[in-house]
Amino acid sequence: MALDNLHHVVVVGGGFGGLQLVKDLKGLPVRITLIDRRNHHLFQPLLYQVATTLLATSEIAWPIRRLFRDRPEVTTLLAEVDGVNAAAKTLTLSGGDDISYDTLVLATGATHAYFGRDEWAPFAPGLKTLEDATTIRRRMLLAFEQAEREIDPAVRDALLTFTIVGAGPTGVELAGIIAELAHVTLPREFRNIDTRKTRIMLVEAGSRVLAGFAEELSAYAHKALERLGVEIHLGERVTDCSAAGVMIGEAFIGSRTIVWAAGVEASPAAVWLGVPADRAGRVIVGKDLSTPGLPEVFVIGDTASVLQEDGKPVPGIAPAAKQQGSYVAKIIKARLMQKPVPPSFRYRHQGSLATIGRRSAIIDFGRFKLTGALAWWIWGIAHIYFLIGTRSRFAVAWSWLWIYLSGQHTARLITQRETVVPPSSNDSGT
């Protein structure tokens, strides 16, 4: 069969949604081009563990083209998309190549946003890519190293003050691990500073941590974080970030390491398509996840604005993106087979999980809720299950077991020196 004559599905983005879609298209008479600007799929739910030295980069990332090596109809391209010409049904790659499609699926995800204060980016990196994670890891470890050499007590205090902006799952998970690193793992290794005096501030504009969870779980997480030594600031806003520290409301606090876990902004799919977007830049798609007026263009995952039946937005989490990928695969199949198209996308929430430190977690399955060590074990087993491949599952299980038994973090490397200009999230090292 000549591949060139087949229906051509172009998928942009090798995240959870894009991969699920390509998997579910298996066996259909289509040829598929999967485009990503990275060569790897990233297991973002564990990215905070790379940032905090628990896991190595290669334990949570896989070369995309390897995943589809047994699917000759799938071509993987490492490329950036510059724009879409919906009328001509083509998209343009940076470098100038045009690719034509019969069906286009945009699954390009989101990045962190600074609510219009992009000038904060160099001082407060977010956590979306492997480079982001190693930037945060490097800055955090360098802060302790510099503090060990520092004579000025005010500078030393600023070096030993870590600010995390935003108390969603990422912020909470970062704060918990950093607190354990400073208060449990590191103290014996330094001679001139007492890392147990490290200040970890978690700043949240809302009224509670983990606002997406039930209130009693938020309360549990709040107490667990305080027990780990995290200083929680609720109902307060960061009003400025600089190399020296943060302004929280009107008060300046010296803090050399700031991590941004607050805002999210969709990738520019809406701009490429010239269609309406919500405030966060997400494409407002139809009930079948297609773009208004462009039935052959679908948008899924964090780039799409989709409502649940109760009017709440579908959350920007991996299971939601996977379900959308599967749903669009079904539509493509139905159209090719000229069968009735499945009714509108319905999101099924499977539950929410978050960890606090290395031995505690919260689980919210709606009626079923769980906290503490057992929740941590369930969380760990679930995440190992969701990793790709035997090798990674073994490697992560071994790293966690090792940390659990020894208390020693495995990946405490400072790599790639800080350049003169503070790096943006895109040009810093791993």
Place this chain on the structure above:
Amino acid sequence: MALDNLHHVVVVGGGFGGLQLVKDLKGLPVRITLIDRRNHHLFQPLLYQVATTLLATSEIAWPIRRLFRDRPEVTTLLAEVDGVNAAAKTLTLSGGDDISYDTLVLATGATHAYFGRDEWAPFAPGLKTLEDATTIRRRMLLAFEQAEREIDPAVRDALLTFTIVGAGPTGVELAGIIAELAHVTLPREFRNIDTRKTRIMLVEAGSRVLAGFAEELSAYAHKALERLGVEIHLGERVTDCSAAGVMIGEAFIGSRTIVWAAGVEASPAAVWLGVPADRAGRVIVGKDLSTPGLPEVFVIGDTASVLQEDGKPVPGIAPAAKQQGSYVAKIIKARLMQKPVPPSFRYRHQGSLATIGRRSAIIDFGRFKLTGALAWWIWGIAHIYFLIGTRSRFAVAWSWLWIYLSGQHTARLITQRETVVPPSSNDSGT
């Protein structure tokens, strides 16, 4: 006991020599300051496996301060040394701090050298740091990715031509793994190119590969490399390097990926001390490894020029550096105890090992020589033994076993984008 009154040993460099010295000083009435510009000790003999996607960065690197967390008399500093004032017995750290010493040991290693052609550095990275390894990994993987998208056949050929300059152990090990990656691991993953046609050129000015080994082992390695598809150029010199390719003698060959495994240059210890150095910049030390005229300053490892009894230089390998570290620790101990100082340093060669690809190696123990799969197993077990700590040993053993059984490399990540100016070995990513 007030630490401040103790004899102060300052060690610069946390490589094999420096670490061994600090270990062997255990129990002595000294305080020790260990200074390195990295936060990690690097197991350099396996660095080529990070560059070729076999191992992850954190599997061969350990935070130095963690290694001495149970030695309160050891202070670890992350700092660069700017110079030594031997008259005042102080050294200056970048940033301006002065540190005084009673005994100083310089174990600052070597870097790669371009024989006066430093302008080749951006095009032909060497392999000394984790950043070097990830730079090479990124360029190599990007070359395949770009070739998959490239239409111009000449450019595609240049992208699929890899040049390794220098056929010592590092060059041979790199060439073997890259050949296996291109010819065995990758073919099924690409749709537009045949990675089996990748050209891997190993260019050596001398008359044979692995000149440090016995001739029959060189011959074995030569044949093994050719079987893997490596094109060996002996007695030829690289006369130019550019972004487009290499000049070998008078012939230009398009080659977008070049790796430098040829020259070595010592760190500037001789310049700091103002003492004579050999051609490669190594300090010409006395028989007790002290600096001429400065009996309290020792230089060990790749920074020192030391001769064996037969007049040959002590090789720049890990066991030699470790032996020197142990020897200097003995001298320091003898001086403190006012006992006779051990006679001059004597190097004991324990053997030479090198791998060719993933299943073959050569071992040269003098009278005992071995090649092939058994040698590979011995090589592997020996290297796992020399790693630090249970965690790394398990992790590396697991990675190797996985690669051995599945043929799949574990760490095929492209991280940290290439910046506009080609990066030097010091500012590229991991």
